[in-house]
């Protein structure tokens with residue numbers, strides 16, 4: 001059925017798809033700024049997003065001035081939204097996006113259609129599955145992603161294994177160590193294919209401090225077992241064959257935006273981030289739609305996503321004040337690059353006529369470690385140049401203001417030199 005054939009059942013000012021960290025802070029800020037009818041649509045039975053499943057610290061320091069466990073932080077975000085007058089629809093999935101801010105909803109009560117002046121996509125991320133990571137060997141039960149593990153441990157009170165290994169070494173992999181400690185167990189090892197721990201250098205001592213042996217630079221990782229995980233094997237960085245007896249594997253990190261809705265929609269998707277293409281205001285290729293949170297680029301901390309929600313709310317209020325019901329249709333000029341070390345840039349384009357309230361930094365994703373200069377040019381003229389160093393998965397930022405303040409007539413070319 002297409003949009004014309006189905007009745008539009010409800011209207012609201014702003015509809016937010018996803019009641020996680022970004023969606024809730026965004027909705028709360030919209031209400032504080034006086035937006036009348038703000039609806040958050042959440043497919044789970046409770047809103048709160050990923051932190052609901054993370055029964056450990058550290059959450060909330062920048063947002064609420066104190067260290068909180070994930071579930072307390074999620075509850076606080078929901079309470080703030082509800083106190084501000086946000087309508088939170090739980091147990092309701094958005095199943096379709098249509099031009100002009102029209103959504104298909106599906107829940108226990110059946111299906112419906114909602115039309116909004118602006119829609120914000122805040123659907124977050126998911127971890128790469130075992131298949132997406134091309135792990136070799138057998139396919140026994142007992143291989144879980146960190147998010148699934150946290151759901152089992154903190155929400156369902158299960159103990160899926162006693163001596164697991166963790167694949168991956170991102171921040172979320174360290175969070176998997178904390179989840180195991182909650183069960184009173186210490187993982188046997190943390191195993192990483194990259195040459196170094198991926199989490200920031202500050203966290204390098206963490207696995208050792210927790211008694212977890214770290215193997216980096218491993219090759220040919222395989223899982224063994226028939227009815228349950230029995231072992232993992234790999235070649236270590238020196239080429240030695242290693243086999244570890246284990247009863248579970250936590251596959252952590254290598255996040256991907258939860259972008260199934262976008263793939264099936266009219267919105268443009270960026271192959272680099274896997275999320276939607278946005279301009280400096282977080283506006284998608286259909287200007288009735290915005291995006292915020294980890295959907296933009298997997299994956300940042302909760303504090304970052306919370307702030308992004310607040311900033312995006314302010315941009316939406318300005319957008320509605322400026323354009324009203326009919327949003328801007330000015331096509332952005334793309335920010336483009338061809339260097340193989342660059343995987344993505346957010347925003348992907350610059351819409352004419354705007355720096356006020358816009359993002360102040362570009363977020364860059366690296367394909368491999370890089371140290372050198374980043375140069376931004378347009379029509380051959382250098383707009384900005386500065387030092388850049390970073391590695392894959394890490395936060396890499398560069399100023400956006402020099403690009404926003406230039407009178408652009410051609411795409412922006414990014415070069416790594």
Ligand SMILES: Cc1cc2nc3c(=O)[nH]c(=O)nc-3n(C[C@H](O)[C@H](O)[C@H](O)COP(=O)(O)OP(=O)(O)OC[C@H]3O[C@@H](n4cnc5c(N)ncnc54)[C@H](O)[C@@H]3O)c2cc1C
Nearest residue numbers: 018020021022043049050093094123124293294300301302
């Ligand atoms: C396993 C894991 C552990 C983490 N640990 C930490 C930590 O210790 N500290 C920290 O600061 N950060 C941590 N993070 C990161 C942090 O939780 C996220 O950065 C933050 O929650 C992202 O907010 P978000 O709103 O973008 O997405 P989320 O919080 O993931 O929320 C997205 C929401 O969208 C909903 N949704 C998706 N699709 C639909 C749909 N079609 N219809 C309706 N609803 C939909 C989902 O159900 C979900 O509730 C962790 C992340 C993960 C995955």
